Amino acid sequence: MVTGAGKGIGRATARELATRGAHVAGCDTDLVALEQTLADCRALGARTLGAGVDVGDAAAVRGFAQQVERDLGPCYCLVSNAGVGVAGGFFDTTDEDWEWLLRVNLWGAIHAARAFGPLLQARGEGRIVNVASASGFCNLPSLTAYGTTKYALVGLSEALRAELLPSGVMVSVVCPSLVRTSILQAARIRGAEDEAARRRALQALYDRRGLAPESVAKAIVNAAESGRALVPVSTEAWLLYAMKRLAPSALPWLLRAAQRTYRTP
Numbered sequence: 001m002v003t004g005a006g007k008g009i010g011r012a013t014a015r016e017l018a019t020r021g022a023h024v025a026g027c028d029t030d031l032v033a034l035e036q037t038l039a040d041c042r043a044l045g046a047r048t049l050g051a052g053v054d055v056g057d058a059a060a061v062r063g064f065a066q067q068v069e070r071d072l073g074p075c076y077c078l079v080s081n082a083g084v085g086v087a088g089g090f091f092d093t094t095d096e097d098w099e100w101l102l103r104v105n106l107w108g109a110i111h112a113a114r115a116f117g118p119l120l121q122a123r124g125e126g127r128i129v130n131v132a133s134a135s136g137f138c139n140l141p142s143l144t145a146y147g148t149t150k151y152a153l154v155g156l157s158e159a160l161r162a163e164l165l166p167s168g169v170m171v172s173v174v175c176p177s178l179v180r181t182s183i184l185q186a187a188r189i190r191g192a193e194d195e196a197a198r199r200r201a202l203q204a205l206y207d208r209r210g211l212a213p214e215s216v217a218k219a220i221v222n223a224a225e226s227g228r229a230l231v232p233v234s235t236e237a238w239l240l241y242a243m244k245r246l247a248p249s250a251l252p253w254l255l256r257a258a259q260r261t262y263r264t265p
Helices: 008-019 031-043 058-071 095-123 144-167 195-209 213-226 235-246 248-261
Strands: 024-028 048-052 077-080 126-131 169-176 230-233
Touching: 008 024, 008 031, 008 077, 008 213, 024 031, 024 058, 031 048, 048 058, 058 095, 077 095, 077 213, 095 126, 095 144, 095 169, 126 144, 126 213, 144 169, 169 213, 169 235, 213 230, 230 235, 235 248
Parallel strands: 024 048, 077 126, 126 169, 169 230
Antiparallel strands: none
């Protein structure tokens, strides 16, 4: 089961699961993109089920969980991938920006875990993989709100892992750095004099330095198979993770330097 399965990391993860022999359920608010993902999975031999679900709607997520169990069979792996982005400093982002980010990035994962977790727990086995970000342990000043939701997702995964461990359900959190997806198309850009120019510059940065979604998908499925707790993805993510653990007092200076490196209009 993959949330945000229509594009980017979600689509690549669904394909990777199908390649490894899994059947695939997916949800997304973009039904056209979702159907393309499911068609790709069927071509790989998977049975599929999809629905247009807003992960911020708890009742809708619970309803889809019931549909998956009824029509596709028992779910043994949940990948909470759905996410949105806001670029901007703390004082540039609005209350509405925070509510939007929290609804999708955090509440979406909470709703999915509450809907599918008890089913996994009752069976005494399964995997939950939450897709966070390197911003979930090292938050750039220009990603304050976004990174806060990812920090929360890392914390949720840590506590949920400890709670579900006795039942045989393993929880992992995957933290990639930049990834070449379409997230910037819908992202909100705050604090820029020229929003269009900054969006173009950010897209160029992602295109130049970003990971392929397929490489993140492999890390996600590998995490599900191994049960590893936290998985940074990319050299940059590993370096930031190591710095956070070894020299936390130096991290703000490193983040300021990174901010200058990635400065955009």
